[in-house]
Amino acid sequence: MASLSSSPPTGFSVSNFFTVSVLVGTLSTAVRFAVPYLLAALGETIGQRSGVLNLGVDGVMLLGGFGAYYAVLETDSHLFGIAVGLAVGLFMGVVYACVTVFLDAEQGISGIGIFLFGLGFSDLLFQELVGTPLPIRPLPRLDQLSAVGAWFEPLVDIDVIGPLLFDHDLLTYLAFALVPAAWWLLTKTTFGMNIRAVGENPQAADSLGVSVARTRFIAILIGNAMAGLAGAALALQLAIFQHNLTNGIGFIAVALVYFGAWRPRWVMAGALLYGIVTATRIRWQSLGIIPQGASDVAAMAPALITILALVLLARRVRGPAALTRPFSRH
Amino acid sequence: MKTKNLFKLLGALFALILVASACGSSADDLASDAVEEATGGDSEEAMDDEAMADHTGLTVALVAPSASDDVAFTQSMVDSLERLGVEPQVTDGTFVVEEAAAAIRGYAEDGADVVIAHGTQYGGSLAEIAPDFPETSFIWGTATDTQGLSNVFAYNPAADQGGFVNGVIAGSLAGGGSIGVVGPVEAGDAVAYVNGFSAGVESVGGSTSVVYTGSFGDVALATTTAQAHVDNGVQGLTGSSQAMVGAANIATANDLPWFGTQSNTEPWSADLTVASQVYHWDVVLSQMFEMIEAGTLGGEAFELTLENGGLVMEFNDGFALDPEIRAAADEAVAGIIAGDIATN
Numbered sequence: 001m002a003s004l005s006s007s008p009p010t011g012f013s014v015s016n017f018f019t020v021s022v023l024v025g026t027l028s029t030a031v032r033f034a035v036p037y038l039l040a041a042l043g044e045t046i047g048q049r050s051g052v053l054n055l056g057v058d059g060v061m062l063l064g065g066f067g068a069y070y071a072v073l074e075t076d077s078h079l080f081g082i083a084v085g086l087a088v089g090l091f092m093g094v095v096y097a098c099v100t101v102f103l104d105a106e107q108g109i110s111g112i113g114i115f116l117f118g119l120g121f122s123d124l125l126f127q128e129l130v131g132t133p134l135p136i137r138p139l140p141r142l143d144q145l146s147a148v149g150a151w152f153e154p155l156v157d158i159d160v161i162g163p164l165l166f167d168h169d170l171l172t173y174l175a176f177a178l179v180p181a182a183w184w185l186l187t188k189t190t191f192g193m194n195i196r197a198v199g200e201n202p203q204a205a206d207s208l209g210v211s212v213a214r215t216r217f218i219a220i221l222i223g224n225a226m227a228g229l230a231g232a233a234l235a236l237q238l239a240i241f242q243h244n245l246t247n248g249i250g251f252i253a254v255a256l257v258y259f260g261a262w263r264p265r266w267v268m269a270g271a272l273l274y275g276i277v278t279a280t281r282i283r284w285q286s287l288g289i290i291p292q293g294a295s296d297v298a299a300m301a302p303a304l305i306t307i308l309a310l311v312l313l314a315r316r317v318r319g320p321a322a323l324t325r326p327f328s329r330h
Numbered sequence: 331m332k333t334k335n336l337f338k339l340l341g342a343l344f345a346l347i348l349v350a351s352a353c354g355s356s357a358d359d360l361a362s363d364a365v366e367e368a369t370g371g372d373s374e375e376a377m378d379d380e381a382m383a384d385h386t387g388l389t390v391a392l393v394a395p396s397a398s399d400d401v402a403f404t405q406s407m408v409d410s411l412e413r414l415g416v417e418p419q420v421t422d423g424t425f426v427v428e429e430a431a432a433a434i435r436g437y438a439e440d441g442a443d444v445v446i447a448h449g450t451q452y453g454g455s456l457a458e459i460a461p462d463f464p465e466t467s468f469i470w471g472t473a474t475d476t477q478g479l480s481n482v483f484a485y486n487p488a489a490d491q492g493g494f495v496n497g498v499i500a501g502s503l504a505g506g507g508s509i510g511v512v513g514p515v516e517a518g519d520a521v522a523y524v525n526g527f528s529a530g531v532e533s534v535g536g537s538t539s540v541v542y543t544g545s546f547g548d549v550a551l552a553t554t555t556a557q558a559h560v561d562n563g564v565q566g567l568t569g570s571s572q573a574m575v576g577a578a579n580i581a582t583a584n585d586l587p588w589f590g591t592q593s594n595t596e597p598w599s600a601d602l603t604v605a606s607q608v609y610h611w612d613v614v615l616s617q618m619f620e621m622i623e624a625g626t627l628g629g630e631a632f633e634l635t636l637e638n639g640g641l642v643m644e645f646n647d648g649f650a651l652d653p654e655i656r657a658a659a660d661e662a663v664a665g666i667i668a669g670d671i672a673t674n
Contacts, residue, residue, distance in 0.1 A: 025561045033554055123397070123423065132399045132597050133575045138583060238553050240575050243397045243423055247548045279554065285541040286510070286558040292540055295516055299544025 020160060026283045027276070028163050034275030035175045036061070036234040036246075040253035041260065041267045042175075042182050043226025048257055049186060050219035051199040051322040052100055055111030056092075057227045058250025059118020064088045064228030065235035065245055066122040070129060072136045072236065082171070082232050089228015092118070093221040101216050104326040115250070123243045130241070138239035139169040171233040178226070182264040195219050199320035202327040212327045227253075252306065259309050261317040270309070277302045368636040368663050369643045385619040390418040391437035394448040395425040396547065400572035402592045403546075407448050409593065410611035414619070418446070425547065431455035438463040444622060445469070450518045456482060460628075467627040469618055471611075472519050474631055483618045484631040485611065489519040489570075489591065490526025491666050492607025492641045494673040496589040497530020497538075498662045499604055500566045502655045503587055504536050510559025512552050512569035512577040513542040520546075520570040523591050523607070525674045527568055530662070539564060549576040556580035566604075574598070587649070594644050603646045605659070613640040637667045 040057050047054050054060075068085035072078055096114055099105045143152040143166070155166040186192040194215045197205035202212045227250065234249065235241050252274065260267030281298050284290045290298045392411065394404040404422055411418050419437065424430040430452050437445045438459065446469045447456055453473060460468050460479045470476075471485035500509045509531050513524045528538045539559055543551040553576030556567055560580060567581040568589035578598035581588040588599040590606030614632035621630070634640025643663060645651065665671035 022561070025558075029554060029557060029561075033550070036550075127397070127399070132401055132405075135575070135579050135582065135598060138579070234550065238549055238576050239579050240549060242400065242549065242572065242575060244547060245549055247545065247550065249550075278551070279558075282541060282543075282551070282555050283558045283561075286539050286555065286562055288539070292516070292542065295513075295542035296544060299542075 022283065022287075024160055024163050026279045028167060029283075030272065030275035030279035031164075032168060032172055032237065032275075033279055034271040035172050035237070036230045036249050037253050037256060037274055038175045038268055038271040039171075039178070039230035039233055040227050040250055041256040041271055042178055042264060043223035043230070044254055044257045045223075045260065045262055045264060045267050046182060046186070046195065046219050046226075047223030048323055049199045049262055049320055050195045050216045051202060051320055051325060051327070052216055052220055052223075053107045053111060053254075053324045054096060054114070054220070054223060054227075055108055055251070055254060056096060056114025056118065057111075057223075057230075057253055058246050058248060059115035059122075060089055060092045060096075060224050060227040061231030061234065061246045061250050062118045062122040062244070063092060063231065065231030066125055066241055067228070068232030069136060069235040069241035070125070073130065073134065076137060078137075078139055078236060081236055082229070085228045085232025085235075086225050087228070089225040089231070090221055092228065093224030096224060097217045097220040100326070101213050101220070104328065107324045107326075119244060126241060126243065133240055133242045136236075136239050139171060139233075139236040141167055141169050142173075143167070145170075169237065171229075171236070175233065176268070179264045179268045186264070191215070191218075196320075198327070199322055202322050202325075206327070206329065216327075252303075255306055255310060258317075258319070259306060262319060270306070273309070274302050274306060277305050368639065368641065368667065369645065369660060385414055385416055385616070385623070388416070388443045388619060388622065389441065390416050390444045390446065391442040392418040392420045392422075392446045392448060393424055393430050393433045393437070393452070394420070394422045394446075395430070395451070396423060396572045398422045400593075401575065401595055401597055402570075402572040404448065404572075406593045406609040407446065407611050410609070410615060413610070413612045414616060416619075425449075425451075427451050427455060431459065434468070435459050435462075438466045438468075442466060444619070447471075453477065465627075467618075467622045469615070474633075476629055476631055480629050481627040483621075483628050485614050485618075485634065486631070487519050487522075487609050487634040487641060488636075488673075489523040489607065489641075490529070490674040491636045492591060492643060493523040493526025493528075494530035494533075494666065494671065495636075495643055495659050495662045496568060496591070496605060496607060497527040497532075498534055499530075499651070499655055499659050500527070500568065500587065500589055501531035501534035501536030502652075502658055503604070504531075504565035506535050507565035508537045508539055508563070509566045509568065510556065510562070510564035511538050511540040512555045512559070512567065512574060513540060514546040514552075514569075514571035514573060515544060516542045519592075522674065523570050527589070529673055534658070543573070545573060546571040547573050549573045552576040553580055560584050560586070578603075596646050596648075600646075601648055604649050604651060605643055605645045608642045608644050609634060610640050610642055613638055635667075636663055 064085040067088040068081035071084040072081040099110045100107050143149050143156050156162045194210045198212045198215045206212050256270040259270040281301050396404045398408045421433040444467045450472050460482050469483045473484040474486045476482040476484045514520050531538050541555045552573040556577035566587040569577045570591050575598050578588050582599045587604045588602050594606045594608050596603045
């Protein structure tokens with residue numbers, strides 16, 4: 001039997017946590033943990049800036065996650081799995097856009113409908129096509145990729161910086177790269193200006209020749225594609241799928257949009273905060289710093305901190321003025 | 331064939347006990363048979379099919395909190411009913427109590443003879459529903475009391491027993507090192523398993539690091555917790571609930587032995603699963619079904635133990651376990667059955 005060569009930390013003390021290796025390990029875990037939240041929240045940010053609320057993010061993540069998982073299970077190709085996750089998200093985006101933009105359905109209710117559909121259909125597909133949860137090959141880290149692995153191997157070995165910056169999989173880097181990309185889209189492009197315009201005052205935007213329907217349609221597609229990608233990231237990082245794999249990540253992502261004041265960089269900060277609190281809680285419990293009897297209280301910490309942040313920020317931040325309001329010229 | 335073999339062994343054991351009580355067989359012979367049964371048995375003896383009672387006349391419904399093939403809590407019940415030859419109507423994935431209550435009531439209204447409420451959290455709902463259907467038998471677990479209801483049976487696994495055995499094996503393999511435990515919620519059979527496992531590890535000089543994630547179904551949390559254990563340098567991993575597939579993946583990725591409970595978790599970690607404590611609910615269900623068919627619809631609580639065959643240690647043939655460690659595990663089983671070992 002193989003066993004680890006390093007000895008576990010002895011004794012239960014806070015000082016065990018503040019060793020460099022433990023701190024780096026915790027932060028590294030926090031970064032990976034934040035990825036599905038970040039991807040889903042970024043997509044939802046774009047959607048909400050256009051005035052459309054999507055409470056079905058979790059359902060889209062489940063469908064995208066199953067699609068990615070099943071694709072890898074059948075083909076062993078992670079790239080194909082990621083593509084399937086994206087495609088599923090795009091398809092659900094078309095569905096949601098038709099319902100909310102063209103049929104003017106109430107966004108909250110239709111979003112919940114998408115969530116319930118995603119929850120049930122992903123489970124149905126899983127039961128019919130897979131059944132018992134079967135592990136897949138996990139998403140490889142950069143130093144494990146055949147094409148570029150040799151370049152990153154020495155980088156991973158650099159003290160502190162190596163594990164923190166270079167020891168992640170492709171989707172982690174993609175998620176954080178999408179933060180400046182989303183910022184650039186929203187603030188530096190004409191299309192991004194249109195998104196913000198239809199989210200603040202669709203009547204004014206319409207009078208200036210901006211197609212509100214088309215702009216929102218595309219924003220919803222982007223948002224749902226990223227939700228599908230978030231589900232793919234979750235399933236491929238965990239290397240498994242099962243019923244309700246997301247366990248509410250999509251809803252937390254929606255909350256992170258509010259936490260981040262609809263700004264990509266603050267959404268990223270919120271996702272990282274959530275990841276850091278969760279990773280720290282778990283690491284403290286594993287080191288015995290949080291006693292076993294307090295585990296239930298500790299489990300609430302990430303959610304409590306998110307709620308606290310929302311309460312503190314709610315007074316200072318105003319969301320898109322036309323959020324959840326359907327647009328009609330008549 | 332394995333199911334038939336198990337029932338044939340049980341029948342053989344029962345017959346042996348009868349003979350032993352009449353003729354005074356040695357205690358050692360009985361103990362080794364019990365160990366063989368509790369560890370899945372090597373005997374090829376077949377139980378006569380006629381000895382297995384036919385309960386197909388009962389309409390049985392099952393309401394459970396997770397998927398029927400979760401390789402954990404719910405699957406153990408589904409597998410058990412299958413072993414009894416019962417084809418239940420199933421509503422699974424009903425972790426939300428209100429949904430489960432609606433399903434339980436619905437089955438009772440539809441005339442089911444037996445409704446199995448496979449979740450501790452359903453107890454409050456049962457207290458309201460059961461009195462409305464005095465002709466229906468409700469089987470509830472995991473629980474240790476029937477809430478004073480005459481048409482409710484209760485069942486509970488002594489999960490600490492198999493946990494102790496797993497702990498002995500894990501601690502022996504780790505040679506004094508630490509084993510990571512990923513617990514879901516600190517309640518029910520999960521906490522019993524964890525406590526038993528920790529006691530088993532400590533009995534051979536090792537230690538455990540226990541973290542409860544606070545969720546039965548959050549795979550991401552279970553994965554993160556297992557990774558934290560690995561980063562701390564543990565020598566093996568275990569956990570309870572359907573979310574543990576994530577923890578088992580971490581064990582596989584890091585070449586660490588994995589120990590399962592509730593169902594045989596080999597599908598999660600084929601080469602590294604050492605042993606699993608498997609719940610054979612059919613051992614107590616068959617007794618309940620017989621009582622129901624005889625007219626007694628409830629009022630009794632049952633426990634799954636290594637002794638009665640409700641808990642079975644299933645060892646993975648694909649894992650090369652040191653014979654001495656295997657012997658220590660068998661010794662632990664025998665000691666637990668004999669009452670010589672405290673497991674929590």
